Amino acid sequence: xxxxxxxxxxxxxxxxxxxxxxxxxxxxxxxxxxxxxxxxxxxxxxxxxxxxxxxxxxxxxxxxxxxxxxxxxxxxxxxxxxxxxxxxxxxxxxxxxxxxxxxxxxxxxxxxxxxxxxxxxxxxxxxxxxxxxxxxxxxxxxxxxxxxxxxxxxxxxxxxxxxxxxxxxxxxxxxxxxxxxxxxxxxxxxxxxxxxxxxxxxxxxxxxxxxxxxxxxxxxxxxxxxxxxxxxxxxxxxxxxxxxxxxxxxxxxxxxxxxxxxxxxxxxxxxxxxxxxxxxxxxxxxxxxxxxxxxxxxxxxxxxxxxxxxxxxxxxxxxxxxxxxxxxxxxxxxxxxxxxxxxxxxxxxxxxxxxxxxxxxxxxxxxxxxxxxxxxxxxxxxxxxxxxx
Amino acid sequence: xxxxxxxxxxxxxxxxxxxxxxxxxxxxxxxxxxxxxxxxxxxxxxxxxxxxxxxxxxxxxxxxxxxxxxxxxxxxxxxxxxxxxxxxxxxxxxxxxxxxxxxxxxxxxxxxxxxxxxxxxxxxxxxxxxxxxxxxxxxxxxxxxxxxxxxxxxxxxxxxxxxxxxxxxxxxxxxxxxxxxxxxxxxxxxxxxxxxxxxxxxxxxxxxxxxxxxxxxxxxxxxxxxxxxxxxxxxxxxxxxxxxxxxxxxxxxxxxxxxxxxxxxxxxxxxxxxxxxxxxxxxxxxxxxxxxxxxxxxxxxxxxxxxxxxxxxxxxxxxxxxxxxxxxxxxxxxxxxxxxxxxxxxxxxxxxxxxxxxxxxxxxxxxxxxxxxxxxxxxxxxxxxxxxxxxxxxxxxxxxxxxxxxxxxxxxxxxxxxxxxxxxxxxxxxxxxxxxxxxxxxxxxxxxxxxxxxxxxxxxxxxxxxxxxx
Numbered sequence: 001x002x003x004x005x006x007x008x009x010x011x012x013x014x015x016x017x018x019x020x021x022x023x024x025x026x027x028x029x030x031x032x033x034x035x036x037x038x039x040x041x042x043x044x045x046x047x048x049x050x051x052x053x054x055x056x057x058x059x060x061x062x063x064x065x066x067x068x069x070x071x072x073x074x075x076x077x078x079x080x081x082x083x084x085x086x087x088x089x090x091x092x093x094x095x096x097x098x099x100x101x102x103x104x105x106x107x108x109x110x111x112x113x114x115x116x117x118x119x120x121x122x123x124x125x126x127x128x129x130x131x132x133x134x135x136x137x138x139x140x141x142x143x144x145x146x147x148x149x150x151x152x153x154x155x156x157x158x159x160x161x162x163x164x165x166x167x168x169x170x171x172x173x174x175x176x177x178x179x180x181x182x183x184x185x186x187x188x189x190x191x192x193x194x195x196x197x198x199x200x201x202x203x204x205x206x207x208x209x210x211x212x213x214x215x216x217x218x219x220x221x222x223x224x225x226x227x228x229x230x231x232x233x234x235x236x237x238x239x240x241x242x243x244x245x246x247x248x249x250x251x252x253x254x255x256x257x258x259x260x261x262x263x264x265x266x267x268x269x270x271x272x273x274x275x276x277x278x279x280x281x282x283x284x285x286x287x288x289x290x291x292x293x294x295x296x297x298x299x300x301x302x303x304x305x306x307x308x309x310x311x312x313x314x315x316x317x318x319x320x321x322x323x324x325x326x327x328x329x330x331x332x333x334x335x336x337x338x339x340x341x342x343x344x345x346x347x348x349x350x351x352x353x354x355x356x357x358x359x360x361x362x363x364x365x366x367x368x369x370x371x372x373x374x375x376x377x378x379x380x381x382x383x384x385x386x387x388x389x
Numbered sequence: 390x391x392x393x394x395x396x397x398x399x400x401x402x403x404x405x406x407x408x409x410x411x412x413x414x415x416x417x418x419x420x421x422x423x424x425x426x427x428x429x430x431x432x433x434x435x436x437x438x439x440x441x442x443x444x445x446x447x448x449x450x451x452x453x454x455x456x457x458x459x460x461x462x463x464x465x466x467x468x469x470x471x472x473x474x475x476x477x478x479x480x481x482x483x484x485x486x487x488x489x490x491x492x493x494x495x496x497x498x499x500x501x502x503x504x505x506x507x508x509x510x511x512x513x514x515x516x517x518x519x520x521x522x523x524x525x526x527x528x529x530x531x532x533x534x535x536x537x538x539x540x541x542x543x544x545x546x547x548x549x550x551x552x553x554x555x556x557x558x559x560x561x562x563x564x565x566x567x568x569x570x571x572x573x574x575x576x577x578x579x580x581x582x583x584x585x586x587x588x589x590x591x592x593x594x595x596x597x598x599x600x601x602x603x604x605x606x607x608x609x610x611x612x613x614x615x616x617x618x619x620x621x622x623x624x625x626x627x628x629x630x631x632x633x634x635x636x637x638x639x640x641x642x643x644x645x646x647x648x649x650x651x652x653x654x655x656x657x658x659x660x661x662x663x664x665x666x667x668x669x670x671x672x673x674x675x676x677x678x679x680x681x682x683x684x685x686x687x688x689x690x691x692x693x694x695x696x697x698x699x700x701x702x703x704x705x706x707x708x709x710x711x712x713x714x715x716x717x718x719x720x721x722x723x724x725x726x727x728x729x730x731x732x733x734x735x736x737x738x739x740x741x742x743x744x745x746x747x748x749x750x751x752x753x754x755x756x757x758x759x760x761x762x763x764x765x766x767x768x769x770x771x772x773x774x775x776x777x778x779x780x781x782x783x784x785x786x787x788x789x790x791x792x793x794x795x796x797x798x799x800x801x802x803x804x805x806x807x808x809x810x811x812x813x814x815x816x817x818x819x820x821x822x823x824x825x826x827x828x829x830x831x832x833x834x835x836x837x838x839x840x841x842x843x844x845x846x847x848x849x850x851x852x853x854x855x856x857x858x859x
Contacts (some may be wrong), residue, residue: 074399
């Protein structure tokens with residue numbers, strides 16, 4: 001009896017030795033791998049730049065920032081980082097996880113960003129500023145579209161039992177508060193009517209060009225454009241390999257590839273000159289095909305977000321439109337080029353000037369506010385640009 | 390530095406172990422001391438000098454007490470001085486802000502103060518140093534003449550920042566002589582991997598659920614969601630802290646030390662008294678040894694026992710943090726323990742086991758609410774919601790969603806906090822029936838566990854140890 005116990009004990013020790021060898025081997029291989037594999041500047045799959053080796057200074061040592069940065073450097077530059085991240089995301093999925101970083105993994109790999117609840121003070125300030133803007137410039141018609149996001153239109157694609165706040169109620173209350181001086185474009189109704197079509201991307205928080213097209217079709221009255229000319233558009237696929245931001249942020253659906261379409265007006269050829277005012281760059285297209293080679297393929301529309309873009313067109317019109325917008329507008333604006341002689345596009349998140357200046361500089365005749373509900377309810381810059389404070 | 394970090398796992402640990410095993414016997418303590426100081430300095434580049442000061446001070450006091458041994462008066466003066474200095478350091482760095490802000494609330498004028506950063510681990514190493522000087526005074530241990538060995542005792546990195554609180558008497562002999570070999574290294578690795586997995590895979594994941602629930606507004610929280618939040622926190626703190634203790638024990642073994650176990654499946658307890666015999670054992674033991682018994686313990690009658698218990702539990706609460714929530718948490722347990730001891734112990738004993746488990750867990754969960762709340766108002770509202778006051782109904786979709794998307798995690802956590810989890814793991818690895826160990830299985834299981842831990846660690850940028858605040 002004692003003999004076997006002794007034997008068992010010995011075997012147990014032997015087993016421990018083996019496990020320990022595996023453990024040290026893993027540590028050794030990974031540690032050496034980390035040293036040998038060259039550092040990367042940025043991660044495509046995570047859509048962010050990676051921490052580089054921090055510089056060693058006395059003050060950085062004293063405050064401990066060196067140590068913190070060193071840890072995030074080691075973690076960011078860890079050998080085969082993507083493989084590790086995929087492993088942990090897959091395991092989480094296997095264990096039933098359906099939410100990561102505020103992003104839901106919905107049915108059929110549909111990624112859905114959680115609904116942003118409005119920040120009451122910032123919202124009130126923005127709405128007051130919009131109302132004041134409309135009142136002080138009575139000759140310039142103001143229209144506004146608040147586009148609901150995927151979570152609101154495609155509620156049924158949320159994972160089972162998941163709940164999100166009621167975005168449509170928030171949008172309706174904004175519509176009520178801006179009053180009659182603002183012509184409301186009912187984006188929610190337009191999208192709801194086509195909810196069975198691909199109006200949002202699967203792996204990105206943006207709407208597709210198709211979604212934008214349906215809202216454009218419904219905005220004729222508000223913008224006063226349907227009567228003058230009625231142009232039709234045809235879609236062209238410019239990419240079939242798009243994997244969006246939601247995928248990068250959550251780690252879900254990294255293998256999903258999507259199509260990006262652009263809509264080109266049929267018939268009259270509209271030429272444009274796009275002037276990126278602050279970057280002091282000019283282009284002859286509202287599309288930037290170089291972005292299709294990068295991770296940020298949605299940037300093909302207007303080349304991404306810029307503080308101030310001035311688009312001059314050859315459209316047979318005398319109207320000049322000022323647009324306050326977020327990135328949702330980027331794929332919407334191409335539909336407007338046949339109707340305005342000039343479109344001035346402001347992204348208040350990045351723009352430092354005031355609306356008053358823009359009105360006089362560009363002889364603006366019309367104004368449009370175009371946002372998706374999530375950015376609008378998070379934004380606290382609109383009032384600043386409008387009031388100049 | 391924390392154990393669950395890339396810099397520790399893939400740089401500090403392998404280098405330290407390699408050095409430690411390469412150098413001859415008599416240099417091992419030097420290597421351990423230097424590495425421990427570097428380990429501490431990596432997280433506390435300034436306060437490392439405070440710790441060195443504490444080491445020097447307590448070392449000298451030990452020598453003083455020895456030389457004053459013949460003169461009882463002077464020895465007594467030495468020990469009082471030592472205790473006062475140790476407690477003052479702790480009080481200054483940990484409780485000063487709390488004290489002044491409470492005084493300001495009462496006094497008609499304001500005392501200006503600046504909240505200091507808490508030096509990591511100060512509560513742990515101060516208590517260890519006090520156990521040394523007090524035991525030297527009581528003649529329970531011999532004075533340590535080697536500053537090196539005393540420095541190793543206080544600063545030894547495996548137990549430096551989050552325990553277990555090793556008493557000097559437990560480790561006196563090991564400081565002189567200990568076996569360092571491959572077998573212990575292997576045993577230590579198993580402990581370490583299990584502890585790391587507990588922390589990174591379970592504690593951090595339930596921690597995410599907890600922070601989601603605790604970030605909700607009370608009006609949108611249903612009764613069951615509130616309970617799920619408390620349960621998530623209970624799992625988080627247990628796996629965080631016991632995982633840390635397992636890693637500490639494992640690392641200790643690698644360096645030839647044997648630490649006592651700090652947790653003994655506390656959530657399997659059938660009374661609150663039992664819970665505290667199984668939860669943070671080294672802390673309860675310290676308070677028992679150095680506060681409760683010197684106060685007279687239970688030998689001076691019922692009334693005095695009750696007072697002593699309240700003092701000990703008020704201090705235990707305060708030890709956990711400079712906030713009224715912690716003091717309430719401690720006193721809450723003090724009252725329950727007194728009641729269990731004098732009022733309903735006989736009654737509880739007669740209940741069926743399942744009811745006793747339930748009774749214990751409900752009280753423990755309510756206790757955790759005090760512990761995790763930022764202030765007493767929050768704790769009150771949270772407990773209110775748990776019992777339906779101001780809650781959004783009994784149950785809502787949010788609860789079911791959280792449960793549905795995390796059920797595997799809760800099962801794992803449930804198994805891991807009872808003996809069942811470890812029993813299965815052990816039986817997968819060793820077949821006791823025919824005496825065969827399953828070597829390949831063991832290697833695959835533990836390596837997989839480690840690699841999954843690494844994956845979780847790499848994927849998250851943030852992973853605080855809860856017990857760092859103490």
